[in-house]
Amino acid sequence: MLDVTRLRVIDALARSGSVTAAAKELHYTQPTVSHHLARLEAETGAQLLQRAGRGVRLTPAGQLLASRAAEILGRIDAADAELSAHVGLSAGRVRVASFSSVIGSLIPRAVATLTAEHPGLRIGLTDTEPPEALELLRTGKIDVAIIFRYDDTEPEPPDVRLHPLLDDPLYLLSTSPGQTLSSLRDATWIAGCDRCRVHLLSLCAAAGFEPRIGYTSDDMVVMQALVVAGLGVTTSPGLALRAHRAEGIEATELPGSRQHIYAATYGEPPDPPATTALLAALAGAAASVRVES
Numbered sequence: 001m002l003d004v005t006r007l008r009v010i011d012a013l014a015r016s017g018s019v020t021a022a023a024k025e026l027h028y029t030q031p032t033v034s035h036h037l038a039r040l041e042a043e044t045g046a047q048l049l050q051r052a053g054r055g056v057r058l059t060p061a062g063q064l065l066a067s068r069a070a071e072i073l074g075r076i077d078a079a080d081a082e083l084s085a086h087v088g089l090s091a092g093r094v095r096v097a098s099f100s101s102v103i104g105s106l107i108p109r110a111v112a113t114l115t116a117e118h119p120g121l122r123i124g125l126t127d128t129e130p131p132e133a134l135e136l137l138r139t140g141k142i143d144v145a146i147i148f149r150y151d152d153t154e155p156e157p158p159d160v161r162l163h164p165l166l167d168d169p170l171y172l173l174s175t176s177p178g179q180t181l182s183s184l185r186d187a188t189w190i191a192g193c194d195r196c197r198v199h200l201l202s203l204c205a206a207a208g209f210e211p212r213i214g215y216t217s218d219d220m221v222v223m224q225a226l227v228v229a230g231l232g233v234t235t236s237p238g239l240a241l242r243a244h245r246a247e248g249i250e251a252t253e254l255p256g257s258r259q260h261i262y263a264a265t266y267g268e269p270p271d272p273p274a275t276t277a278l279l280a281a282l283a284g285a286a287a288s289v290r291v292e293s
Contacts, residue, residue, distance in 0.1 A: 074140025
């Protein structure tokens with residue numbers, strides 16, 4: 001049976017890149033880290049490390065075990081959080097990762113509701129894009145991932161459950177009213193994360209052209225500043241426009257184009273009480289935004 005302590009060692013080595021850094025992170029001596037790694041090789045019967053100059057690096061087998069170790073350790077930490085939550089929401093914690101437009105709109109409302117109803121509940125927040133949020137969810141580092149997807153987005157990984165929150169319309173941002181995708185075929189485009197970029201390419205392909213992408217940013221303030229300066233055009237979800245709209249921006253809704261926003265959880269139901277409470281607060285925040293729209 002694999003030892004959890006040794007899994008923590010190989011996980012730290014994979015993330016930090018050296019025995020010295022892993023020892024520092026875990027507050028071990030270097031000989032102790034080396035001992036645990038040697039014992040792990042003996043227990044698994046596989047070569048996990050190989051010499052690389054004065055240091056070591058993981059073999060393919062070591063990389064595989066390190067990846068699994070991250071998931072196992074994450075699930076152990078998540079189980080600890082869930083057990084705390086079952087003692088009572090006053091003693092629990094819940095961790096959420098989301099992207100910026102939701103952090104600037106739904107998250108403050110949901111957290112305010114959760115804090116009012118369960119003042120002892122500890123809430124953690126990470127700002128990141130959907131692929132990274134789903135990886136944090138898979139490895140148990142968060143309890144809920146807020147993600148967006150489009151109709152042409154690849155399916156989420158197995159064991160991820162999606163809880164619909166709302167559909168957010170997409171807008172074309174420029175400095176002139178009444179623009180369309182086709183009218184901007186020769187413009188310079190500003191693109192965001194991979195999911196946004198793939199969808200932008202799909203939209204433009206349907207309009208008969210390939211966009212010339214000159215700038216890359218996921219920061220809506222930066223993207224709008226570039227548009228206002230006349231350096232390019234871009235698309236934006238409605239929630240991002242609610243959170244920030246620069247003077248001079250002209251926004252034209254793209255018919256039939258929506259970001260589908262979900263709260264994602266991992267594994268089979270039921271969810272822990274703290275996670276369930278957060279999902280309910282998010283659903284309430286989404287409902288209030290829909291009413292205001």
